[in-house]
Each structure stands twice: as C-alpha cells, then as structure tokens.
Amino acid sequence: MPPALARRLAGAASLATVLLAASALAGCAPQDAAAPGATAASGASTGAADCAKGALATHKAGTLTIGTDKPAYAPWFSDDAPANGKGFESAVAYAVAERLGYPKEKVSWTVSPFDKAFAPGAKDFDFDLNQVSINDDRKKAVDFSSGYYDVHQAVVALKGSKAASAKSLADLRGVKLGAQVGSTSLAAVTGQIRPSVQPAVFDSNDLAKTALKNGQIDALVLDLPTAFYVTGAEVTDAQVIGQLQNTGGSPEQFGLVLDKGSALTGCVTGAVDSLRADGTLAKLEKQWLSDAVSAPVLG
Template sequence: MNPRKLTKAGVAAAAALALSFSVAGCGDDGGGGGSGGDNEKITVGIKFDQPGIGLKTPDGTYTGFDVDVATYVAKELGHDPGDIEWKEAKSADRETMLQRGDVDFIAASYSINDERAEKVDFAGPYLLAHQDVLIRADDNSITKPSDLNNKKLCSVTGSTSAQNIKTKVAPDAQLQEYGGYSECLTGLENGVIDALTTDDSILAGYAAQEEFKGKFKLGGFKLSNENYGIGVQKGSELKAQINTALEKMVADGSWEQAVKKNFGPAGYKNEPPPKIGEIVG
C-alpha cells in the first residue's frame, strides 16, 4: 500500500472525527429560546412589583401566579427552577425585551391584543382576567359600576383602567392617579379613596397579602376581558412547546392549585382555564 495514500486516509478520518465532535457540541448548546436540556439557563421576564402575580421579595425570592406558571413551563422545557434567571419585565418594555432576545419568554400579566401580536407571538391564553374594582370590605355603597359616579376612583399614573370607567360606565367618577398601586391601597384603607381599579387578578393579589386580609373585597364587575398570554419572540418554536406545557398544567391540576394559592385569600372567583389559542373578546 502506498504510504502517501495511507497518510491521506488518516487525515480524512481525523477530519471526519473532528467534524463529528463539532456537530455534537453544537447539539448540546441549548442557546437562547430553545427547549434546552438539564442545567441550561433560561431567562424569563416577570413583574417584580405585583403581589400574587409576580413579586420579588426582600429576601430575593420570587412569588406569584405568573412565577408558578413560568416555573412549570420551564420545567416542561427541560429546566429546573435553579436554571431560571428572572428578569423584571415592566409593561412598557416587554415587546422590546423579546425582540432583542433579552428573555426567552415573558409571563407578566401580559394581555394579548392585536397591537402587541404584531410585534411578538403569544402562547396561551393561560388566564382570563377582567377589569374590576377593589373596595373596602365594609363598603356597601358600591354594588354596581354606576355606583362609582361621584366616588374617588384610583389607578396608577398612565393606566387606562380608570379612564375606561369614566368613559363607559361612570362619567362622574372622580379620578385619582397615584404613582403605584400600593399608594392607592393606602388611600383606600384610610378612606381617602373609595375604589381602586385594574385587572381583578392584580387586585386579588394585593388583597390577598397578609397585611390586607379581610380589609378589601372585589366588586365582581367584569368590565373587560384580559387574556393573559406568554410572550415569545416572533416566529419562535417556543410558542407551540409552551402551549403544550400549559395544557398539561391545566390537566394535572397544577393550574388550579396555583390560582387558589395566589388569589384564594381575596375571595377571587376565577374563570375556568381558557382554551389554548382561543381569545375571549
């Protein structure tokens, strides 16, 4: 046998072996936004300041319904809780965070609407919320939306919730804009404010906090439909994978457990889990 030919054969074999290692290495890299394997990091956007929904506690842990949903979904994608890197997803930043690839997905009281769906894709919906009001537990003067006329109605600066009520159901409501929901709650507790409005899930989350138990109640007015979805990058394969995870979460009872755990103390009467892909108008 020609020694030169043997050398060429050896070189070819070595190159093929190196290529196989290279391909295998690529396959092990979960990257950002893939379904991932064990011990790969996944980055998830949540709210840090909404008790019952998404809250970063003083000791650095994270609690809330969206946190429980996101943790379950991440597990179904192959990630342990310790693999999750939580990032704050403020309302105004959510689409940009997904478009830039700052996060793999966002679960942050993220209502699905046409404008947002032009920029990102949504898995879900996984919760049907409604705009509602929170009032003092002993206040029997507000039993229907029109009772908000001449009442001091609070919402956070920049929110459309209070304006919706004034425009559609109670034109004489006296709007009060505060910097945050906690300020509205303090005003409500002290009698300076008569009602606080935003999504019922958010209101229930606040009312369920230990310091507020028994002090407030939801009006149950259902002034709008808010379909909460999990945002992903446009065209991401994660959408289908997350939908599968959400369906499993409902089927095995974990969804109902998360609802009761995070909203139950406020007497929140949640809707049944929505069907994946069906938006309630």
C-alpha cells in the first residue's frame, strides 16, 4: 500500500473513533425530564421522576412539613388549629399535600412567623402558607409556587369615625392608618394611599386590631377576606369601607413559600396548578371565603 494512502486510512479510522466516543458520551448526558406543565413560579422546574408521590425529598423523610404563623387567623384557619383542615389555607394545604401523595396523617405543622417565612436562610418547613404575597423582592430570598388566591386589599375603620366616611384614597390621606410589618397591606398604604400622616406598623394583625379598637389608629388595611372576618367577628363596631384597586398588570396573589432553590418547588407548583385547573381552589374559596363579598373600590 502506498505510504500516502496508508496515512489517509489511519486518519479516517482515528476520526471515526473520536466520533463514536462523542456519540456515546452524548447518550449518557443528563436529559431534561421536566414534566409538562410542572414549571415553578420561581426557582428551577422539577422533573416528573422527582415528584414521585409520597416519596419527595422532604424536610423529614416520609412527612410533609407545612409552616404557618401563630395565631393562625380565620378565615384562613379555624380555632387557631391549622391541623384541623378547616379554613381556606388549611384546606388548600391538605389538598396540595394529597396531590403530592401525603395523606393527612403524613402531614405535620410547624410555627413560622409571617415575616420570617420569606426572610433569607434555611427553612424548617417544606412549604409555608400564611397569606404571603408573591413579589420580586421576596423571590430573591425564597421560592414561590404559583398563586393559589387572588388578593385585594381593603380598609377597615370604626363606624362613625372620620375614616369611615372615606370614598376615595384622597379621603384617607389625612387619617392615621395601620398595617402589619412586612405585609403587602403596608406596601399598599405607602405605595397607593400615600398618607400625609406616618402610618403605624405592627408586628401582628392582633396588635393592629387592638390599636384600632383603642383609637390609636383611624383605619386598618388588611386583605379583603380578613377584613370582613375582623368586622364580622372581632371588631364588630368597625366596617369595611372599601377595597383598593389592583394597580399592576397582574393580580396580587398568595403563593406557597419554599426554601430558595428547593427541589420541591416544581412539584408544589404542579399541585397548585392542578387544583386551580380542576376547580378545587374555586370550590374551597367559595366554601371558606364566601363572606368576602364585594366592597366599593376606593379610587
């Protein structure tokens, strides 16, 4: 065989070997196994194989740990007992757990203060729900599921007070307003109402309601269902004077909170999405939040 031909044949054999090896490596490379529709609201999506029912990489093996604040307020919970399945958020939590393959006896609850649930740092829950609105600032520290409830903020005032006669945001700018620290209610006070009087900030809604009763504030800003519950059962000499308009392109939504980069984010989002798609969330909202009827919009 001529030397030049031998060299060409040897080079071709070497190239074939390289291409065969590259093909084998490509066959072994990890593939994207994300389940259709299982895209997280924040954080990475999780593959279907990672969402095996009842076998997730949970905080405690074999158990789904859910966090919420204490006290746990109605109408989101009932009797300050999240584990009883009563109240909108308790019912949602168990519905999500069921979709993930965890029956009620495989669910445990832990106390997680509202403003710490979405603070940076490791969590002692698999997910938390406590009327935590999804926003970009919070997404820097935690993951969120897709939204399970569309939120409107409302204003509560004592009957007969100056604030009780308010018909617009301008009417509220000269009154003393209050809201819970770190809440979207407080953001609505400062961002939408923009009062001329410094608003009062409280560590909990219980403290805020006490301040309203005692006349330390003229009005309190809360999410709409809580506002109706407060006026119907807790501060009965107060009334819901109206709700605030949604000023963004998308509605404010409550989401389930997860640790930043949690392996469960996609699975939990998939569960929430399925509950919305089949009408379960709407049924639970009608069952537990039916008292949150319409209120006039304060323009």
